[in-house]
Amino acid sequence: MDIDQLKERAGPREFSPKDDLPEKYRKAATRMIQFHANSEIMGAYLERPFIREAPSLDRKLAFSAKVQDEIGHGQLLYRAAESLGIKTRDEMLDELANGEGKFLNCFHYPLESWVETPMIAFFVDGAAMRRQATLKQSSWEPYAHAMDKVCFEEGFHVKHGEAILYELMTGSKAEQEKTQEAFETWWPRIIQFFGPTDDKSTHHDFSADVGLKTMTNDELRNAFLNAYVPKAKKYGLEIPDEPRIRENGDGTYEVVEDDLNWDEFFTIAKNDYEGSHEQIGKRRRTQEAVEWVRNSMDDWEAKSAGASPQAAD
Numbered sequence: 445m446d447i448d449q450l451k452e453r454a455g456p457r458e459f460s461p462k463d464d465l466p467e468k469y470r471k472a473a474t475r476m477i478q479f480h481a482n483s484e485i486m487g488a489y490l491e492r493p494f495i496r497e498a499p500s501l502d503r504k505l506a507f508s509a510k511v512q513d514e515i516g517h518g519q520l521l522y523r524a525a526e527s528l529g530i531k532t533r534d535e536m537l538d539e540l541a542n543g544e545g546k547f548l549n550c551f552h553y554p555l556e557s558w559v560e561t562p563m564i565a566f567f568v569d570g571a572a573m574r575r576q577a578t579l580k581q582s583s584w585e586p587y588a589h590a591m592d593k594v595c596f597e598e599g600f601h602v603k604h605g606e607a608i609l610y611e612l613m614t615g616s617k618a619e620q621e622k623t624q625e626a627f628e629t630w631w632p633r634i635i636q637f638f639g640p641t642d643d644k645s646t647h648h649d650f651s652a653d654v655g656l657k658t659m660t661n662d663e664l665r666n667a668f669l670n671a672y673v674p675k676a677k678k679y680g681l682e683i684p685d686e687p688r689i690r691e692n693g694d695g696t697y698e699v700v701e702d703d704l705n706w707d708e709f710f711t712i713a714k715n716d717y718e719g720s721h722e723q724i725g726k727r728r729r730t731q732e733a734v735e736w737v738r739n740s741m742d743d744w745e746a747k748s749a750g751a752s753p754q755a756a757d
């Protein structure tokens with residue numbers, strides 16, 4: 445199939461490994477799904493310390509389950525990317541560890557205190573849900589299929605983050621003030637979650653033409669603002685003055701996109717931000733620390749393949 449035929453056929457869950465697809469499509473889908481898989485893993489690394497630091501047993505259990513879910517999503521997505529035949533899962537994991545793998549802007553910043561946890565577990569997860577719900581209609585079937593499980597679990601994550609936000613915003617005055625401070629720091633990054641403005645999005649048009657993406661970055665950003673500005677207010681958070689958010693008079697919102705720091709965003713998108721090196725370094729060290737496990741498994745597999753059936757038993 446050539447690109448024009450593919451564009452004509454493109455639709456929800458239309459393509460799978462049994463189709464003979466042009467390399468341009470397979471590369472574009474790999475770039476997008478690899479980015480997604482990397483983001484799941486790097487998000488889990490930020491949240492992992494809170495398994496220990498959470499203030500109660502229930503919260504520790506919930507964080508433990510969430511981190512495991514996110515790592516599971518990453519693995520599922522590497523498989524969905526691998527099925528395009530461009531890169532193996534191991535190659536993608538190596539790229540993440542050596543700084544070539546790209547991932548979500550929000551996960552290049554440190555997450556240092558408990559009051560910050562709902563910024564990821566409620567707002568970033570809520571933003572992720574918005575986008576992922578649309579990706580259930582993606583044209584690469586293994587990706588759309590993975591989204592069924594990811595969205596199901598992500599729904600619980602958002603509720604978990606919302607419960608923490610509620611607890612903090614109905615807690616002591618100090619907790620409320622610190623949560624507001626965390627919100628002011630994270631809010632612009634969360635708005636940038638949806639990627640560059642449509643006029644600066646280099647990949648959107650092709651991805652939309654071949655059915656990988658179904659909504660633009662700005663459409664999703666606005667849909668998120670419409671749902672989450674009221675939610676933030678409901679819990680007593682004040683929307684910061686910058687970036688300016690316009691209320692359109694019909695219950696919808698828009699951000700003044702020029703108020704956002706796009707230079708910082710694009711530095712992050714290239715893994716060149718100071719925090720990027722720190723987060724990637726953590727991932728690399730963990731991958732190196734368990735190299736012996738991978739090597740033992742490879743040895744075992746090689747030995748099993750060489751052994752007679754009786755010997756393998």
Ligand SMILES: CC(C)(COP(=O)(O)OP(=O)(O)OC[C@H]1O[C@@H](n2cnc3c(N)ncnc32)[C@H](O)[C@@H]1OP(=O)(O)O)[C@@H](O)C(=O)NCCC(=O)NCCSC(=O)Cc1ccccc1
Nearest residue numbers: 476480483484487488548549572637639645646647648713
């Ligand atoms: C929307 C976009 C991410 C980007 O649109 P496209 O049309 O593909 O690109 P576009 O031309 O608009 O951009 C130009 C350049 O800018 C890059 N860039 C863009 N945005 C970002 C960004 N935010 N951060 C950093 N870089 C960004 C982009 O890669 C490109 O760079 P390149 O030229 O390749 O070097 C799309 O790929 C997509 O839908 N991906 C699938 C969903 C997905 O990945 N979700 C992940 C979150 S899952 C999660 O959080 C779950 C969780 C929650 C809590 C805890 C743990 C886990």
